[in-house]
Amino acid sequence: MTAMTSIYNTDEARWAAVQRRDRDADGQFFYSVRSTCVYCRPSCPSRGALRANVAFHASCADAEAAGFRACLRCRPDQPPLAERQAAAVAQACRLIEAAEEAPGLDSLAQAVGMSRFHFHRIFKAHTGITPKAYASAQRNARLQQGLAGAPSVTDALYDAGFGSSGRFYAASTGALGMTPSRYRAGGQGETIHFAVGACSLGAILVASTAQGICAILIGDEPEPLVQDLQQRFPQAELVGAQADFEQTVALVVGFVEAPRLGLDLPLDVRGTAFQRRVWEALRMVPAGATVSYAELAERIGLPAGARAVAGACAANPVAVAIPCHRVVRLDGALSGYRWGVERKRALLEREAGQ
Numbered sequence: 001m002t003a004m005t006s007i008y009n010t011d012e013a014r015w016a017a018v019q020r021r022d023r024d025a026d027g028q029f030f031y032s033v034r035s036t037c038v039y040c041r042p043s044c045p046s047r048g049a050l051r052a053n054v055a056f057h058a059s060c061a062d063a064e065a066a067g068f069r070a071c072l073r074c075r076p077d078q079p080p081l082a083e084r085q086a087a088a089v090a091q092a093c094r095l096i097e098a099a100e101e102a103p104g105l106d107s108l109a110q111a112v113g114m115s116r117f118h119f120h121r122i123f124k125a126h127t128g129i130t131p132k133a134y135a136s137a138q139r140n141a142r143l144q145q146g147l148a149g150a151p152s153v154t155d156a157l158y159d160a161g162f163g164s165s166g167r168f169y170a171a172s173t174g175a176l177g178m179t180p181s182r183y184r185a186g187g188q189g190e191t192i193h194f195a196v197g198a199c200s201l202g203a204i205l206v207a208s209t210a211q212g213i214c215a216i217l218i219g220d221e222p223e224p225l226v227q228d229l230q231q232r233f234p235q236a237e238l239v240g241a242q243a244d245f246e247q248t249v250a251l252v253v254g255f256v257e258a259p260r261l262g263l264d265l266p267l268d269v270r271g272t273a274f275q276r277r278v279w280e281a282l283r284m285v286p287a288g289a290t291v292s293y294a295e296l297a298e299r300i301g302l303p304a305g306a307r308a309v310a311g312a313c314a315a316n317p318v319a320v321a322i323p324c325h326r327v328v329r330l331d332g333a334l335s336g337y338r339w340g341v342e343r344k345r346a347l348l349e350r351e352a353g354q
Contacts, residue, residue: 039063044074088112102135212266259287278312
């Protein structure tokens, strides 16, 4: 445990922190209550003690050496509650990932020592999705990996944990973005229209399925962008250089040059439930504004998920339409950007100057 910091260097400051149950003070000091012979964290939710009965300690060892025992509510001798909850959620995630069939809510809650209701609430608070949605995302990921090598689509879906083919096919478009047989064949039978243009940031490729824009890629040269699209859907029919679709590219280029004009085009982006949650939150960040990874994590209800949010930003397949360039570090500095930090800087400067 750390020693008392300058913020809590007086008994008056420590007592004020205890009275407001200040979580920021946890780990900075501990307090004991003479009438109960226990010591607690400053944020302990137990009934308030009389000031005359309270003493302060720099560590658990100091409190125990003075003859006090750890409170059974706030458990000051254990890791902070947020860490214990995160460990329980991580354990549940491992159980879901290792299971052939998705474990039930009751069995997961029992495995981590929580009630059904409490576990469901804690899991969603830490991951942004429910245990059922997490299990579904894992199952879909296994299916996507298995479709390429399984003898048949049926074998792949049962290996992935789908109890029946009917249940899977009812949701297959949402899971894969196309029918499973076409996905397994690398997009065979799927038509993807695309065109490559030029903008102030370099070459730009725009691709679309029948549902909407599925890729906006930016780079130095057109050829790598086309190769990227081909690798995503190696067996799809890629249709390029059509005049009507070039008008769509012109709209995207216009949006890149003048972001405040907006981009009123449907999107067809596929990702995990968590990624889609982050991408939707990103689309709410207006042109000219920025948000940190930590702030974005707060907005989706996942305060400790800044790193996971950064991963979802990196997986964004549609540059500028989902504005991951508007996410910066907590100190305002620019961090990595899939299409280059200099392009990120240029986009932000352009939006700030409009």
